Amino acid sequence: MSTQRAKDMDENVTWKNITPGCNIFEGGSSEMVNTGDWRTMKPVFHADKCKQCMLCVPVCPDMSIPVTADGKRGDFNYFFCKGCGICSKACPFGAIEMIKEEK
Amino acid sequence: MSIRERLSGNEAIAYAMKQINPDVMGAFPITPSTEIPQYFSAYVDNGEVDTEFIAVESEHSAMSTCIGAEAAGCRAISATSSCGLCYMTEMLYVAASDRLPITLAVSCRALSGPININNDHSDAMGVRDAGWIMLFAETNQEAYDNYLQAMRIGEAVSLPIMICQDGFITSHAIENIELEDTAQVRKFVGEYHPEHALLGRENPMAVGAYATPTYYIESKRLQAQAMLDAKQVILDVAAEFKKWTGRSYDLIEKYQMDDAEEAIVIIGSSAGTAKETVNEMRAQGHKVGLIKIRAFRPFPGAEITAALKNVKAYAVMDKADSFNGHCGPLFAEVAAAAMVAGVTTPKVINYIYGLGGRDVRVESIAHVFTELENIAKTGNVGETYRYLDVRE
Numbered sequence: 308m309s310t311q312r313a314k315d316m317d318e319n320v321t322w323k324n325i326t327p328g329c330n331i332f333e334g335g336s337s338e339m340v341n342t343g344d345w346r347t348m349k350p351v352f353h354a355d356k357c358k359q360c361m362l363c364v365p366v367c368p369d370m371s372i373p374v375t376a377d378g379k380r381g382d383f384n385y386f387f388c389k390g391c392g393i394c395s396k397a398c399p400f401g402a403i404e405m406i407k408e409e410k
Numbered sequence: 411m412s413i414r415e416r417l418s419g420n421e422a423i424a425y426a427m428k429q430i431n432p433d434v435m436g437a438f439p440i441t442p443s444t445e446i447p448q449y450f451s452a453y454v455d456n457g458e459v460d461t462e463f464i465a466v467e468s469e470h471s472a473m474s475t476c477i478g479a480e481a482a483g484c485r486a487i488s489a490t491s492s493c494g495l496c497y498m499t500e501m502l503y504v505a506a507s508d509r510l511p512i513t514l515a516v517s518c519r520a521l522s523g524p525i526n527i528n529n530d531h532s533d534a535m536g537v538r539d540a541g542w543i544m545l546f547a548e549t550n551q552e553a554y555d556n557y558l559q560a561m562r563i564g565e566a567v568s569l570p571i572m573i574c575q576d577g578f579i580t581s582h583a584i585e586n587i588e589l590e591d592t593a594q595v596r597k598f599v600g601e602y603h604p605e606h607a608l609l610g611r612e613n614p615m616a617v618g619a620y621a622t623p624t625y626y627i628e629s630k631r632l633q634a635q636a637m638l639d640a641k642q643v644i645l646d647v648a649a650e651f652k653k654w655t656g657r658s659y660d661l662i663e664k665y666q667m668d669d670a671e672e673a674i675v676i677i678g679s680s681a682g683t684a685k686e687t688v689n690e691m692r693a694q695g696h697k698v699g700l701i702k703i704r705a706f707r708p709f710p711g712a713e714i715t716a717a718l719k720n721v722k723a724y725a726v727m728d729k730a731d732s733f734n735g736h737c738g739p740l741f742a743e744v745a746a747a748a749m750v751a752g753v754t755t756p757k758v759i760n761y762i763y764g765l766g767g768r769d770v771r772v773e774s775i776a777h778v779f780t781e782l783e784n785i786a787k788t789g790n791v792g793e794t795y796r797y798l799d800v801r802e
Contacts, residue, residue: 318624322631327509329621329629334614
């Protein structure tokens with residue numbers, strides 16, 4: 308039976324090559340799932356208003372707000388961001404604006 | 411060298427479990443299978459096995475325990491009956507689709523209501539589409555022998571397997587039985603070393619994934635293939651079992667079918683009664699025979715049809731009703747198999763019988779054969795959906 312890795316599988320996988328029970332034979336495969344395409348609202352980061360208070364980072368239910376090597380708040384990771392808007396509510400400075408997602 | 415003993419069907423199953431010494435048992439008591447975990451827990455307590463016995467609060471949890479254990483790389487077992495099997499249903503599907511070869515002993519019992527603790531096949535038939543391999547036993551010996559073969563079959567195709575016997579009729583009746591030597595049993599069954607398991611630290615894996623419509627049906631098609639493949643595995647394991655014990659098994663058993671003009675298709679202990687009827691009627695010159703189904707899942711449709719193609723009339727005996735106003739579950743599958751094979755010459759009727767422990771006597775089966783002879787003679791089938799031995 309197939310034990311091919313999730314990263315090597317896409318929508319063209321045949322029934323003979325899919326893993327039994329869709330079992331996953333590697334760790335950390337959620338990193339491959341583009342949850343960003345669920346988004347209807349999109350957060351936009353205004354760096355000029357940001358005071359680097361870091362209140363937004365821990366409230367993100369995913370890991371869509373990266374912290375850079377020098378300890379600064381980075382821009383959104385839209386591959387994972389589902390657009391829940393919690394970060395926007397947490398920001399005291401209006402640095403995160405929610406806009407309609409256009410696809 | 412076999413050991414001659416006298417055991418009930420439940421004792422025989424518990425004894426087989428002891429001989430195999432599996433890793434985990436998750437179980438919850440319910441009549442008439444209660445004795446199986448009861449006897450087995452004594453073996454655990456006495457140190458005769460080193461199985462982890464997990465007493466849970468429900469059958470849903472019993473099967474969940476087995477799923478967790480089997481996914482972790484253990485050989486997991488359970489036993490249940492009736493409403494207990496119903497309560498497991500959700501997890502039975504998970505076990506099969508996650509491709510976990512758990513072994514479940516079922517002492518078949520009626521479902522409520524009215525509340526009834528006696529035998530029929532309503533419980534097993536209710537979960538027939540859950541994706542489990544299902545073997546049925548006529549006798550205590552067959553229950554024991556099926557259990558010894560179960561893990562070899564399930565593990566070969568990565569599907570769970572149910573070993574069914576008739577509640578009270580075989581589960582509690584003490585019969586002569588031939589047991590095999592424990593060392594030989596362990597040699598035959600072997601140890602379980604799955605290629606991939608949750609506890610395989612070097613190769614991390616996840617079991618029970620979510621599948622979007624893009625992947626779900628491919629996964630189910632692969633599962634369907636495992637059931638197709640199981641047919642040959644059952645035959646191969648039976649051949650090896652025969653070489654070891656001398657006792658032979660097949661997908662179905664044909665009894666006096668070679669020149670039979672009327673036949674019945676039946677599952678479980680009532681096949682023994684029906685064989686007696688066949689003997690008595692044969693002695694009086696009636697050309698009757700029977701087909702007993704051992705493997706209900708995978709369904710041996712082609713084999714049943716081939717055995718029935720030359721009879722004039724046959725009856726499919728269902729120890730459960732589908733309450734569809736049409737027929738029982740076994741009839742539906744036998745009739746579909748015959749239609750697919752283009753075997754439409756024999757006349758066919760369906761009997762619902764033995765519900766809730768209603769005794770099935772030699773005369774009951776003789777009545778069925780007499781009806782079949784009339785149908786064969788007149789060509790008039792009449793009502794196809796019939797109840798046997800019900801007071802009018």
